[in-house]
Amino acid sequence: MSERVGIEVSLAVAEAVGLCDVDVVAAYPITPQTHIVEHLSELVAEGRLDAEFIPVESEHSAMSACVGSSAAGARTFTSTSSQGYALMSEVCFIASTLRLPIVMAVANRALSAPISIWNDHADLMFARDSGWIQLVATSGQQAVDLSVMAFRIAEDKRVSLPVQVNLDGFIMSHVIEPLFLPDAEEIKRFLPPFQPLLRLDPARPITIGPVGMPDVYTEARKAHDEVLKASKAVILEVFDEFAKQFGRRYELIETYRVEDADTIIVAMGSISQTASTAVDAMREKGLRVGMASICLFRPFPAAELAGVIGRAKNLVLLDRATVFAGGEISGPVALEVKSALFDRGLSPKVANFLVGLGGRDVTQQNFEEMVERVVTAKNGDLPPYEFINVRE
Amino acid sequence: MARESGIISWKELNPGTAITEPGNAAELKTGDWRSMHPETDRGKCIKCGQCYIFCPDMVYAKDEEGYYVQNYYWCKGCGICARECPVAAIKMIEEVD
Numbered sequence: 148m149s150e151r152v153g154i155e156v157s158l159a160v161a162e163a164v165g166l167c168d169v170d171v172v173a174a175y176p177i178t179p180q181t182h183i184v185e186h187l188s189e190l191v192a193e194g195r196l197d198a199e200f201i202p203v204e205s206e207h208s209a210m211s212a213c214v215g216s217s218a219a220g221a222r223t224f225t226s227t228s229s230q231g232y233a234l235m236s237e238v239c240f241i242a243s244t245l246r247l248p249i250v251m252a253v254a255n256r257a258l259s260a261p262i263s264i265w266n267d268h269a270d271l272m273f274a275r276d277s278g279w280i281q282l283v284a285t286s287g288q289q290a291v292d293l294s295v296m297a298f299r300i301a302e303d304k305r306v307s308l309p310v311q312v313n314l315d316g317f318i319m320s321h322v323i324e325p326l327f328l329p330d331a332e333e334i335k336r337f338l339p340p341f342q343p344l345l346r347l348d349p350a351r352p353i354t355i356g357p358v359g360m361p362d363v364y365t366e367a368r369k370a371h372d373e374v375l376k377a378s379k380a381v382i383l384e385v386f387d388e389f390a391k392q393f394g395r396r397y398e399l400i401e402t403y404r405v406e407d408a409d410t411i412i413v414a415m416g417s418i419s420q421t422a423s424t425a426v427d428a429m430r431e432k433g434l435r436v437g438m439a440s441i442c443l444f445r446p447f448p449a450a451e452l453a454g455v456i457g458r459a460k461n462l463v464l465l466d467r468a469t470v471f472a473g474g475e476i477s478g479p480v481a482l483e484v485k486s487a488l489f490d491r492g493l494s495p496k497v498a499n500f501l502v503g504l505g506g507r508d509v510t511q512q513n514f515e516e517m518v519e520r521v522v523t524a525k526n527g528d529l530p531p532y533e534f535i536n537v538r539e
Numbered sequence: 540m541a542r543e544s545g546i547i548s549w550k551e552l553n554p555g556t557a558i559t560e561p562g563n564a565a566e567l568k569t570g571d572w573r574s575m576h577p578e579t580d581r582g583k584c585i586k587c588g589q590c591y592i593f594c595p596d597m598v599y600a601k602d603e604e605g606y607y608v609q610n611y612y613w614c615k616g617c618g619i620c621a622r623e624c625p626v627a628a629i630k631m632i633e634e635v636d
Binding site: 183242245246247284307344352353354355356357359360362363365366369370373 | 548549554
């Protein structure tokens with residue numbers, strides 16, 4: 148067992164990626180992700196990591212270089228945030244359907260305009276339909292552990308898909324947290340060498356990324372969708388293996404005091420920690436409140452989530468990104484949750500709040516207000532979503 | 540049939556729709572795309588090979604007498620050969636059935 152150390156989460160993620168013996172890192176610095184690639188470039192420059200560090204001129208080039216290196220059979224890592232993701236997104240959609248197991252840390256940040264370097268989930272939601280696996284960390288330790296597991300999930304031959312590890316910008320990426328860094332020998336036992344399904348090799352030429360005529364495009368999308376569906380079982384398997392070896396167990400939906408809860412807050416990312424504190428405070432006042440945190444956004448674990456929240460009378464669904472749909476439907480996370488419930492014939496009272504946009508703090512007081520709102524509202528009185536903490 | 544048409548199940552696609560056999564475009568029957576096909580009048584043909592050079596689908600191949608003959612398995616009927624023939628020996632004939 149390794150020692151617990153106090154370290155900035157970004158540096159810890161970079162250390163973990165280094166310990167995974169990554170072959171190629173192609174990345175462009177962008178706040179708040181910068182410390183991750185900066186530290187990886189240090190590791191390479193100091194000779195502590197035997198990898199190719201490609202200092203590209205943009206995120207579009209970063210992901211393009213990643214596609215090439217992964218297709219050539221190299222274990223490949225990159226990292227970005229917000230506008231950087233927006234610029235690389237064209238190539239991200241290609242990486243996934245080409246089944247290239249690239250791992251990317253996304254230090255979540257709001258999208259412009261107005262220009263904001265601060266945290267919300269606009270980039271995570273923007274990436275939603277790109278066909279990647281999207282893991283979401285609730286703590287620095289989890290961000291580190293997910294970074295290690297991401298390679299094993301991505302490179303599993305039943306999956307062979309790129310994986311995003313989302314960690315909240317600043318709130319998590321820049322916090323110094325006491326955490327366990329796995330050691331190199333432990334990781335070697337956990338993570339087998341990368342053996343790609345197919346490899347670009349001049350000795351055995353193949354074509355990657357050909358045109359897909361109308362008579363093959365649907366089949367290509369179906370094949371991609373099937374493999375993303377099948378990845379959930381592999382993710383659970385990897386979580387289980389990780390727990391056995393490292394003693395830290397993760398769940399697709401992490402829960403806090405939900406067993407007898409009338410009202411459950413559904414959150415995602417670091418805000419879950421504030422939510423848990425608020426749950427304790429409300430419990431002391433006699434309110435039966437619990438919290439469920441979504442740790443896997445794609446594929447969406449609808450069955451697991453419904454299993455956890457299905458019996459609650461009231462739900463507080465949090466969204467950390469705006470949806471511009473005309474006000475008559477909910478925010479992006481709430482849409483998924485409502486869909487999961489509808490498909491199972493469940494219809495609790497639901498309030499959806501847009502919170503923590505562009506770095507706005509969400510306080511314990513805010514949670515108490517949100518819970519009160521859903522508990523006291525008459526069914527049918529709640530709008531599809533409401534902004535919290537907005538000045539009139 | 541699948542190799543001629545490229546019509547296969549999603550289960551048979553290579554990961555990422557990769558093409559793992561180089562040159563397998565030769566198996567794809569593009570000949571059934573056409574509505575017209577080229578025919579060469581050997582009386583006019585001067586065996587210059589312009590049709591062979593310009594054909595985008597490698598339809599033409601030289602025979603023992605030096606004439607260029609069409610392989611209709613690939614010919615899409617684009618008509619470039621007829622357009623480029625310097626002695627107007629190639630005519631595009633409408634497909635009847």
